[in-house]
Amino acid sequence: MKIDSNQLPELIRLQQLLVEATKLDTRIRQLQTGESAEAIRVVLLEQSAKASQMLADHEEVERDVRRAEADLELVENRISKDKQRLAVSSDSKVITGIQHELESLAKRQGELEEAQLILMESIDQSNLEQEAIQLERKRLQAELSAATESAALDIANLSTELSTVNGEMAEIRKAVSAELVELFDKIRVRGTAVGKLKDSTCGACNMNLTSTAVGQLSAVPNDELARCPECSAILVR
Numbered sequence: 001m002k003i004d005s006n007q008l009p010e011l012i013r014l015q016q017l018l019v020e021a022t023k024l025d026t027r028i029r030q031l032q033t034g035e036s037a038e039a040i041r042v043v044l045l046e047q048s049a050k051a052s053q054m055l056a057d058h059e060e061v062e063r064d065v066r067r068a069e070a071d072l073e074l075v076e077n078r079i080s081k082d083k084q085r086l087a088v089s090s091d092s093k094v095i096t097g098i099q100h101e102l103e104s105l106a107k108r109q110g111e112l113e114e115a116q117l118i119l120m121e122s123i124d125q126s127n128l129e130q131e132a133i134q135l136e137r138k139r140l141q142a143e144l145s146a147a148t149e150s151a152a153l154d155i156a157n158l159s160t161e162l163s164t165v166n167g168e169m170a171e172i173r174k175a176v177s178a179e180l181v182e183l184f185d186k187i188r189v190r191g192t193a194v195g196k197l198k199d200s201t202c203g204a205c206n207m208n209l210t211s212t213a214v215g216q217l218s219a220v221p222n223d224e225l226a227r228c229p230e231c232s233a234i235l236v237r
């Protein structure tokens with residue numbers, strides 16, 4: 001095939017641009033799947049589930065507190081009634097009975113007050129934990145929108161870069177002869193389409209060519225196409 005040897009370096013550039021375009025395209029697709037945001041979304045969901053569980057636990061403790069309050073109120077009412085009865089009683093048997101009851105009521109009152117303290121402590125603790133988890137969720141939501149924004153920006157930048165690369169490739173394809181471009185595309189399907197011949201090494205397959213092969217290649221005139229006998233790549237001499 002007759003060629004304009006000045007067009008060959010353009011094919012090397014075209015080959016580099018193709019690699020670059022593939023890389024850019026892969027990165028854009030990766031970003032479009034939103035994988036960076038997805039990881040945050042998963043953690044956020046876990047935190048939300050945890051927050052709901054904590055709220056349910058918290059409500060249960062609050063029910064326990066109300067129950068303890070009601071119990072305590074009953075005991076206190078009973079104590080005040082007993083004290084009134086004691087004040088007006090003169091029968092020593094009745095008095096002893098009331099005093100016994102007051103003793104056990106005082107004990108019960110103490111127990112309920114202690115239980116109430118413990119419950120109040122766990123409510124305080126639960127409030128702190130819930131505040132912490134809400135803060136963490138806010139932080140994750142901010143992180144999620146930042147990740148989404150930065151991915152969108154990256155996609156926009158990479159797309160601009162890709163269209164520049166595509167534009168340059170289109171220019172090269174117009175500038176190089178159609179026959180050469182066609183051959184380039186045909187070889188490219190199988191592997192590297194073009195390489196520089198450096199001493200006796202093919203830049204496409206990195207094979208060391210035999211001196212016979214190198215001799216044959218040197219005999220190919222400059223305006224004729226030379227190809228690597230090992231990988232069939234177009235050689236730039």
Ligand SMILES: [Zn+2]
Pocket residue numbers: 195202203204205206207228229230231232233
């Ligand atoms: Zn080769």
